[in-house]
Each structure stands twice: as structure tokens, then as C-alpha cells.
Amino acid sequence: MAKIIPEKEIPSLASELTKTHTVYAPVIKGDETVFSEINDSAEIALNYSQTPLPPKMYFLPANEELFKVVDDELQKAGGIKPFIVFLNLKDLKAVNYLDKIMQKEPADTFYLQRRSVSTLVATTESAVGSHNGSDLTLEKRNNSTYLAHSFTEKGNKILKSSLFKEAPIPEKSAQEPLPNHFDELLLDSGLLAQAVEWSRENSPSTWEALGKICLSCGICTYVCPLCFCTSTEDKTSIDGSECTRCRKWDACTLPRFAQVAGGHNFRPTQKDRYYNWFYHKFVRAYKEFGQAQCVACGRCQKYCPAGIDIEKILTRLVEDYKKAHTKKT
Template identity: 30%
Template structure:
């Protein structure tokens, strides 16, 4: 399995870093740019943070709580500051600083690449794209846990797209695969680490990634086209709390709302953009009182149709990257894998009826 990515990985140039060299490398990166990497947050939770010290970086982690989107689409952001008396406004500068993201999983970067599509197409959005300038991504391999299913949505562990370097852990350190010129430059400048011959043999073992979705990912848009009236939506809505946690944690959810905040002087203030979620009841509510997506079942259906149908049709890729966050952190313990499999069951049932 994993033939393509795994084979292409084997063909790349690589060096070996032991753990100390790896931390030295992070230190080297920190001299050149701001470095963002997974750090320990709680007992069993991790978070992408700006690092001060290479020792903070965690190499082996299942997933961070938040995806990378917060670095490009901040949870709250000032669009402009205004003055009501003068009817004037001024936009804050968005600085484009050099940033290197270290220790990123493939599904994570795939999520970000999908966001890129949404902010580039139609009317390109400066705020997001400006923050995307001058960023490098260094990937790392991971061991899938019960919640991951990125393989089932077409994203292999070793998917290299977007990375400049890719770290594969060995017992004593990392094989560092050089993916592109930027990565090569970094490794050459760093100048440490043992170069490794391509025909040398390593214990490069493919990780076990159980297939969790019953259909091939290519068929999922077709499934979603046929399950709009499925009873599954109603079943989920009996458990769902409509809290929007899945929206907040999803790497490809980017809907937002805009609100004015005014200071106590009643003159100055700011127009802020902040994350919103289609699972929240007020999302499609208009001022006259009409709510165009009121039932919880229709909100769940909309959210998942966006991931597996609407955006998939327009962008060409599924907009679920299989990170498993929405399921792992769902307070109602709703598992997206179960939903998809139930929908597939429904779809397969329809097909059978047609055949009879």
C-alpha cells in the first residue's frame, strides 16, 4: 500500500539527524525565522506555538488541538479601526514575517492548502494571503491513532506536497528527506547531519493505517449527492448539541462574522472579524427573524456537504482531511467516521433497491 508516496520518499535525498542535531537544527531555524512547532499543552494535548526554546518541541504527537488556520485566519482580527465622529478609518498593517512551521503532519498541511484555495479563488483575500507569504513547512511522520482517518480520505502519512523537508523518525533520530530547493538550502546552510546514500538500506517501515471508511474516497461526493434526505441527519441531530466545536477545530472551516466594537468614549472603535460556525443556530439568521437553516439536522447536513460535496466539487479535493479532531473533541461523542459509513450504508441500500 502507500506505494506512490512511500516510493517517492525513498527516492529523495536524505540526511540523518540524531535527536540532539534535530534540536540544534530547530535552534538554527529560530535564528532565521519565527519557528512554530507542536508543544505540550496539557497532560495529553498539544498545540502549535511560537517556540522560544528547541526543547519545547514535541516530535511524537497524535494531533494538536487547533489546526494551523489560527496563524493565517486569526480567531479575532481587526479589519480596521474607526472614528465615528470623523467617519474615518485606518487599517492595521499585516506584517509578513518569515515563519517556519516545524513538525507538521501531512493532513494538517493539506487542510491549509485547501484554505489557500478558498482565499485565493474569486476575490483573493489580502489578510489571509499576506500571512501566507514567507512560510515554510517541515513535515514529520506520525502514528495514526483511533481518530485519524486521513488515509481514508486520500491523504497518506507521507504526502509531501507543500513541505520543504520531511522528518521520518528512526530509533536513534530522524531521516530528513529533502523535498525541494528551500529544504535543500536549509540543510546545506545548517551543514550538520550525516549524508546518506540512496542505496543504503534502512528500517523504513510503513505505518499501519487501517482503512476506516467503507468506500474509496473518490466515491464520497457521489454518496453525498444521494443522501440529502437520509434519516442519518435526523439521527445525528438527536445527539448533537449544536455547539460548533467541530467548526472551530476543523482545519478547513473558515466561515466568519464581522462585528463593530466601540470604546467607552463612543467615538473610536474597531471592525472585527471573528470565527463563526455553520453549526451555530444563528448562522443563517437574518435581521427580519427568518432563519434559513434552523433545524440542527440541516446544519449538520450543510457542514458535511461542504466537506464532501460542495467544496469538493468546486475545488477538486475532499475538504475533510481526516484529522479526527471533530470526533475526538465532540462533547456529544459523535464520530464523523460513523456518520460517513452510515451514509454509505444508506446509499448502498438505495442502489440495491434500484437493482431489485
């Protein structure tokens, strides 16, 4: 026997959970699906492909007050109410990866604190096997029914809801989504890393051209579920008695990111900065974690106001790299 929930009951589950948790889920707003706090009887867009802002904003807020010093006394930021995020498998994968990055010493305790009070509920049409990093995954089996897979204590607690029914595992008829070309590219992170690193010296025209297109607006990093760079500043009250340490999302595509005291900039041109974004995601991440910092969610290319197609660039770099490599041997 297994726990199942009818599709039409999932919004009720979310609103039931708002009694004990803050609940965030994808909802349709205008032409977009966006993450939003759920109140009673909200429709949840279970099958969203991508939202403009990724769920990282709940664990790494865009603007965050870390702590205060008031009259020379340290005051830590207040406790965070436990919260639940409904998300798809790609966004789940990104949160899992972000956990790994933030746990690496020196660990980001502010991020980890938010993660410790959060519960991840994934929804998917794919078959679910072993623990996928969620607390609870709701797998679509057929048009009307989801099968629940709980992986943690937090997940078990949600399963106690009377909205879940004991039933035999329903026959699977929901279509398994096929991997797209971007997903396939990511399968060989090692090749991507080699191609991107190789391109800096061997395909300079690629980066020259992109440096003349990129608007340096920072959007690709804000919408990326895995970009985690922030800048830190202290805010002082008018009477000088209070100092607050704040951080906000930063972007390596912005000019001040690699500027140091005295004014020197380690990445003085847009070309350098734009290459760095690729370098960190596909080369450095691979060297550090054995995997590209990308889940092929497609946000960066969908929301780039200059229309830069990142997937196309990667595809071409890999092709060029392979060609150059076969010529040599």
C-alpha cells in the same frame, strides 16, 4: 549525497530557527499534544496524531483585527514576523487545501499574507516522492535519522543549518504508517458526496437523530483543520474616533450562522445545521474542488463532547447508499 539530520537534533534546529522566525510546533502538554510557540530546547512531538487546535490558527487566527479606520484614515494591520510551522502530513495536506480555497477569487488576502511569510516544515514516516506542498519535509528513515527534502527557496534556507550533514541516503527501516478506514473512505470523494447528498432525502432519520445529539457547541468546526468560516464585526472606540474591523471563527452548526437581517434563519433547526456541516465538507467541496474537505485527522470525532462518531456515520451512509443503488439496478 543527501542532507540528513539526527532525530535528537531536530529540537535544536527548531530553537536555532527561533533566532530569525517565530516557530510553532507540536509539543506535549499534559495528556495532549498541542501546537505552541517554541522557545529554546523544546521537545517536539514529531509523531503526533492530532492536536486539539489545528495549525490553521496561524494563518486564519481565531480572533483577528483586519484593519482600522482612525479619524477617517485607513490603517492596515501591522506586518507579521516570518514564522515556521512544524506539522504532520495530514495537517500539511489541510493547509494546502485551505490555500486553494483561500486563493479562489475573491481571494482572502489576509490569509494569503500570513501564508506568504510562513514556512511549512513537515515531518513524516512515509516515503516522500514529489513536491508535497511543504517547503521542507523531514522523512524518518530509521530510528535515529531523518532525510531532508527541500522543495522551495524557503526550505533551502533552512537546509543551510550546520545541523544537517551530507551523507548517503540512509536505508529505510522506519515503518510506513498504514492508511486507516477513514483515510480509505476519503479515497472515493465522489461516492461520499453522492451518499451524503442522497441521505438528506433518503435517510432523514439519520439527520433527525443527529439533530437530537449535537450540542451545537461549534467544537467540530473549531478543531477542523479545514473549516474556515468566520464572522465579521466592527469595534468602535469609546470616543468614536477609531473603528476596527474584526473577524473571528464562526461555525455553521451555530444558529446565527444562517440568520439574516430581519431574523429569518435559512437553517432553523439543529438537524439542518448539522447536515450543512456534512454537506459543505463532502458534497459542496467535492463539486467545487473535486475533493472532500477532510483529511481524516479525526479531530472532530475525538473532541466532540456528545461523542458523535463522524467516521461511523459516513461509513453507514455509504453502505446504505450502495444498497439502495444496487436494489434499483
